[in-house]
Amino acid sequence: MPGKVVEKKTPKQTLLTAITGNVGAILVGLKYFVNPNRFTLKYPYEFIELDETYRGFIILELKKCIGCMSCARICPAAAMKMVKIQVEGKKRPMPVPVINYNRCIFCGYCVDVCPTEALAHLPVHDVVYTNMEDMVLDVDGFQKLVDTPAKDEGVPVKYVFDPERGLVKVPATRG
Amino acid sequence: MTGIIDFIIKLIIWPPLFQLVLLPGLVTALVVVIFIIWFERKTAARVQMRIGPYHISPRLGGFLQLIADLTRYAFQEIIVPRTVDRAVFIGAPLTALVLSVVPVVAMPMTDIPRYFPIPMDYSLIISMGLTTLSPIFIVAAAWASNNKFALIGGMREAFVITAYELIFIISGLSAGLAVLSYNIVDIVEAQAPFYKWILFTNPIAALAMYASILMSTSGFPFEIPEAENEIVAGAFTEYSGLMYGVNMGSAYIKRFVYTLLFSLLFLGGWAPYTPQPGFIAGYLIPAVIVVVKATIVMATISFLRAVYGRLRIDQALDGAWRIFIPIALAGLLLALLEAYMGVYA
Amino acid sequence: MSASPALKDEIKLPGMDLKKIGKDLYEVFIGPQHPGSGHMRIIIRVDGDVIVEADPDLGYVHRTMEKLAEGREFIKVIPLMERMAILDACNITLPYVEAVEKLMDIEPPPRAKYLRVLLCEINRIASHLYGMGIFGVFLGHSTMYMWPFGDREVFVELAEKLTGARLTHTYAVPGGVRRDIPQGFREMAEKAARYMEKKLEDYKRIFLDNPAIQKRLVDVGVISKNLAAKLGIVGPNLRASGIRYDVRIIEPYEAYDEIDFEVPIYEEGDAYARAWIRVMEIKQSLNIIRQVLEKMPQGDPLHEKFWAKAPKLYKTVYETTGRAKLIPLYANLKVPAGRAIARAEAGRGEVIYVVESENKTKPYRVRVVSPSFRNAIVFKYIVPGHRIADLPAIYGSIDYFPPEADR
Amino acid sequence: MSQKEGKAYVGNLDVSARKAQDLLLNKAKLGKLVDWATAFSLWPVHLTTSCCGCEFAATWSPRFDAERYGALPWIASRQTNFMIIEGTVTKKMAKAVKVTWEQMPYPKFAIAMGACALDGGIFYNSYNIVRPWQIIPIDVFIPGCPPRPEAVARAIIELQKMIRTKGLASQWIIKGYREEALKYYTGGEG
Amino acid sequence: MAFIDRIKEIMSSSGIEAEVSEGKGFIKVKVPLEQWEEAAKALASNGFDHVKTVTIVDYKARGVFEVAYHVSSFLDTGLAKYIIELSTEIPRDNPVVKSLVGIWPSAEFLERESFEFFGVVFEGHPDLRPILLLDEVVAKHPLRKDFVVKEEGIFR
Incomplete structure (x- = not known):
């Protein structure tokens, strides 16, 4: 059964609502002042351990790659390009994907379309650069593990849902 | 040599200068303002489920944040656009800053005549009169900026100040009327027992004065003259660097001075304490008590920013003329009644 | 301000050229660098404090998507x-996917339909909370900015668990969806819904029932029923004016015809009603999320055309991680010739796509009209007559999102 | 009143300001203090260039709360020192970006956020966009579309480190410009 | 009576030679350019009160622009579920069409947008200025098929 329309009315303003409204607003403010529901991530000292399914940076496992070029063809931002390199066990140079993080939009199409799971997401998404050239990776760079810079400074945490406080921060162990 | 040091010490503790510069003048005001802005940001953060300034000094909960902001402002480029009226653009905020702190020279912080800044019998009227000076220069600064947003902000400042200064003065006078004296010392002394604070005997006037402080000193979100989402900091749109710091500072100092007056008139001043002879017991301690009370009042104002939104200018003026001026007049009547019945006789 | 020779070479933005305006009027530019506007500009002409003319100047975020x-x-x-409204990503791309599906004459499997509805409603809540947050900050109510943005994170987290991205989900693809729900998702969603319902009461007390806010909103920016139809505005703004139009009930798409929900309507048409309707719609969306998770049928995530032929690896990946991998055919999807139109109710209103294909791998023409673009006309007709201070209130209540409007 | 170099009633402000800067920063070694203060007082100007603004807003929202770093989104460009380019910059917006950047007093810094602000992202071949590094000098680049709020926070931390170790703020005040930031500045349009 | 017949009836009763056909998600009403305004009036007087999109498709090979208004109704819930595509064809070298802003004010911004992207002139539009683009970009009429954007190959 589809939805139905329900007519509603906004509350009227009277002198009484003016008084109760003011008092109510201040009381709610006080409630949060006395018992704050803080769930701030203290970022460099703590960092969120992302799920394995998170669509973060991408890593190439060269052994599995068959050079089908599906990833480069489906890349919406033309961030993934093919380069021809000589691979062990192949006679002719094989096309292998490389990535340009200047463009990558982390849509995960390439990972999803890869027929051999040669591409995989890393649960990392807080890397910054001061030089744009560092973001254009070659085949070797594409196979390297990108790790979150917060790892050296902080501890991993996870957020879990809670009916009283929305999200609650709990410690997590990496691995 | 010792003569010079003696002279300097004497000059420093010479009441008018001491009060204007050190306590509760410029220096104390700055310390209180730094505390209050930090408190404001932390309170808002607390209500808003977050932490607020923190990383600059994790152990102090980010207390140094304001120092960093001020230092950064102090060393930033000061842009004076080509289209402004240069002299007024630079002069007006500085004048406003000086004038905003001037009213404290008329506020005695103790009842020992030796430490009165300027002994006089009409200190209430003089101090309230002096508070009305600085807004003029904010309007001047707005005019000099030659910017449409600044102009609108200046106009709003003029409107709001006219309306709410009136409330401020009426409710201030009603405090004096109850005691039948316009000398702040008399008013404070009359409130010596806790239950005789005018806040309790005349809450109507206190409410009116509190509201007028809220509105006329432009604290977020009651900063109608500098509404950020409407007219981009209003009068101060064009100010940068230290000049903007001066503007911000003078707004907060003004609020501090207003709340000083509020705590003298309604919260019993140095009330639980009776000044004793001697510089420390007779002057410093009572002054600190007044400053602490004023800070608490400012803190409540800071808390309200987390609860309220901004009013429209016409609604604010409507509230002033239609609600708060009648309330202030009712407070005046009540004060008259109290004076007649001799509550503070 | 006389034009001194040195000022001549300075940058000119559109609208800055000299125009004749009334004698007592002066022009104020609200935006694009202005905290009371997003990445757009409204050129207003003011008589004293009252706006007599408003001219929305869009296009600051026009990123040429159609081309x-x-x-x-x-x-x-x-x-x-998706980039036109990344905080409403599933809703805004769904009609495109539907249009392509219409052209290809396929229908997604029932489970995919429910999953789409699930993400759409999560997005709708996040989008409404975003709108309320912006609304709050426009009225100088900083808590009303922070709370919705904080609570939005609950739903962003929920969407992240489902799709693997915070905002740009790219979830629905022709033929189905890209991921299945992870383990324990139902409990998470239930907890989030319970939290949100409780929190909405606090919103009401600090914002909607706050007399200072009521004063700012009641009878401000009134759009009457007939005017709303005439201007062709959409979404919650339309329903706040009393028009019974919601694509979810007019033309139920995906699984909406199997779900029981209410569409709140307000007759007042002012900014206050527009604030209320968002709160009410969040409640209904929570209700829909619960029902979807309850009624979700079993099945494949993708249409059998794409899924039946998929290699074995694909199915193992789907069973272990919930990722429905796409077969390489997707990279060069050939769509039969024709024109299809599809519409959906996004967070801000009806989004409509016209997709024309000529039997190639690339579309011949994709025409999209987003809800914000259709709402933009409101500024021209509603703002005049109000004060400058009302402009942020109206702007916030319309929940205008420039990237969506400019495409 | 004459408009010449501040000859009005207040003395020559520019010259005296420069002298004071020289005295304080070169001779009194206040550079470290300035760098410290600037690093912890990066106030981004409110200029939302595109849809990464959603994550920009989320960065200042309770869960990530970038105000902890002392960064407070501020209203008017004149009072800020920090700009985050949030995603795509269209040709129309580029002019506004340039105007805003020039309105800001130095020392000022900029971060480019999101793939669109780096190399166009998904709009790499659009006819209506500008790469922001063509119009203003950028200090830190954040990949992602949109980047997570943590990445924005990471960029702020990175910038703070750069300011404090390289003394960017004090250098800028002494010289009036920044050499390393000119690397990306190619004139561009706008 | 099927809805499509009702549209046919509306058109024929107003004396308009319209080709009415059913499309995927819409009902196509193709009218000759001369009867453009009358057709719009006929639809408007039958309860179609707003325009959803103004879509222009450039058929370069045939040398025409197809101008299509997708109209529907808000106030009449019975009509709301249908989208009518009112379309006509105009020559590419002289792209002029009557503006329908007078009939449907909701088309105002949509027509301005079509004007800047295709250079189609809407006669009688009260305020025909570019809305999204800068003048130098408008001059290229970017959505016409002869303005080509370059796509990149898949090899670096």
Whole structure:
């Protein structure tokens, strides 16, 4: 059964609502002042351990790659390009994907379309650069593990849902 | 040599200068303002489920944040656009800053005549009169900026100040009327027992004065003259660097001075304490008590920013003329009644 | 301000050229660098404090999506179109996917339909909370900015668990969806819904029932029923004016015809009603999320055309991680010739796509009209007569999102 | 009143300001203090260039709360020192970006956020966009579309480190410009 | 009576030679350019009160622009579920069409947008200025098929 329309009315303003409204607003403010529901991530000292399914940076496992070029063809931002390199066990140079993080939009199409799971997401998404050239990776760079810079400074945490406080921060162990 | 040091010490503790510069003048005001802005940001953060300034000094909960902001402002480029009226653009905020702190020279912080800044019998009227000076220069600064947003902000400042200064003065006078004296010392002394604070005997006037402080000193979100989402900091749109710091500072100092007056008139001043002879017991301690009370009042104002939104200018003026001026007049009547019945006789 | 010779070479923005305006009027530019506007500009002409003329100047975020879509394969258009409202990503791309499906004459499996509805409603809540947050900050109510943005994170987290991305989900693809729900998702959603319902009461007390806010909103920016129809505005703004129009009930798409929900209507048409309607719609969306998770049928995530032929690895990946991998055919999806129109109710209103294909791998023409673009006309007709201070209130209540409008 | 170099009633402000800067920063070694203060007082100007603004807003929202770093989104460009380019910059917006950047007093810094602000992202071949590094000098680049709020926070931390170790703020005040930031500045349009 | 017949009836009763056909998600009403305004009036007087999109498709090979208004109704819930595509064809070298802003004010911004992207002139539009683009970009009429954006190959 589809939805139905329900007519509603906004509350009227009277002198009484003016008084109760003011008092109510201040009381709610006080409630949060006395018992704050803080769930701030203290970022460099703590960092969120992302799920394995998170669509973060991408890593190439060269052994599995068959050079089908599906990833480069489906890349919406033309961030993934093919380069021809000589691979062990192949006679002719094989096309292998490389990535340009200047463009990558982390849509995960390439990972999803890869027929051999040669591409995989890393649960990392807080890397910054001061030089744009560092973001254009070659085949070797594409196979390297990108790790979150917060790892050296902080501890991993996870957020879990809670009916009283929305999200609650709990410690997590990496691995 | 010792003569010079003696002279300097004497000059420093010479009441008018001491009060204007050190306590509760410029220096104390700055310390209180730094505390209050930090408190404001932390309170808002607390209500808003977050932490607020923190990383600059994790152990102090980010207390140094304001120092960093001020230092950064102090060393930033000061842009004076080509289209402004240069002299007024630079002069007006500085004048406003000086004038905003001037009213404290008329506020005695103790009842020992030796430490009165300027002994006089009409200190209430003089101090309230002096508070009305600085807004003029904010309007001047707005005019000099030659910017449409600044102009609108200046106009709003003029409107709001006219309306709410009136409330401020009426409710201030009603405090004096109850005691039948316009000398702040008399008013404070009359409130010596806790239950005789005018806040309790005349809450109507206190409410009116509190509201007028809220509105006329432009604290977020009651900063109608500098509404950020409407007219981009209003009068101060064009100010940068230290000049903007001066503007911000003078707004907060003004609020501090207003709340000083509020705590003298309604919260019993140095009330639980009776000044004793001697510089420390007779002057410093009572002054600190007044400053602490004023800070608490400012803190409540800071808390309200987390609860309220901004009013429209016409609604604010409507509230002033239609609600708060009648309330202030009712407070005046009540004060008259109290004076007649001799509550503070 | 006389034009001194040195000022001549300075940058000119559109609208800055000299125009004749009334004698007592002066022009104020609200935006694009202005905290009371987003990435758009409203040129207003003011008489004293009262606005007499408003001229919205859009296009600051026009990123040429319609043109770029003509040069890209069908599947690539989804992330492209998603960028116009990344906080409402599933809703805004769904009609495109539906239009492509109509052209290909396929229908997604029932489970995919429910999953789409699930993400759509999560997005709708996040989008409404975003709108309320912006609304709050426009009224100088900083808590009303922070709370919705904080609570939005609950739903962003929920969407992240489902799709693997915070905002740009790229979830629905022709034929189905890309991921299945992870383990324990139902409990998470239930907890989030319970939290949100409780929190909405606090919103009411600090914002909607706050007399200072009521004063700002009641009878401000009134759009009457007839005017709303005349201007062709959409979404919650339309329903706040008393028009019974919601694509979810007018033309139920996906699984909406199997779900029981209410569409709140307000007759007042002012900014206050527009604030209320968002709160009410969040409540209904929570209700829909619960029902979807309850009624969700079993089945494949993708249409059998794409799923039956998929290699074995694909199915193992789907069973272990919930990722429905796409077969390489998607990279060069050939869509039969024809024109299809599809519409959906996005967070801000009806979004409509006209997709024309000529039996190639790239669309011939993709025309999209987003809800914000249709709402933009409101500023021209509603704002005049109000004070400058009302402009942020109206702007916030319309929940205008410039990237969505400019495409 | 004459408009010449501040000859009005207040003395020559520019010259005296420069002298004071020289005295304080070169001779009194206040550079470290300035760098410290600037690093912890990066106030981004409110200029939302595109849809990464959603994550920009989320960065200042309770869960990530970038105000902890002392960064407070501020209203008017004149009072800020920090700009985050949030995603695509269209040709129309580029002019506004340039105007805003020039309105800001130095020392000022900029971060480019999101793939669109780096190399166009998904709009790499659009006819209506500008790469922001063509119009203003950028200090830190954040990949992602949109980047997570943590990445924005990471960029702020990175910038703070750069300011404090390289003394960017004090250098800028002494010289009036920044050499390393000119690397990306190619004139561009706008 | 099927809805499509009702549209046919509306058109024929107003004396308009319209080709009415059913499309995927819409009902196509193709009218000759001369009867453009009358057709719009006929639809408007039958309860179609707003325009959803103004879509222009450039058929370069045939040398025409197809101008299509997708109209529907808000106030009449019975009509709301249908989208009518009112379309006509105009020559590419002289792209002029009557503006329908007078009939449907909701088309105002949509027509301005079509004007800047295709250079189609809407006669009688009260305020025909570019809305999204800068003048130098408008001059290229970017959505016409002869303005080509370059796509990149898949090899670096």
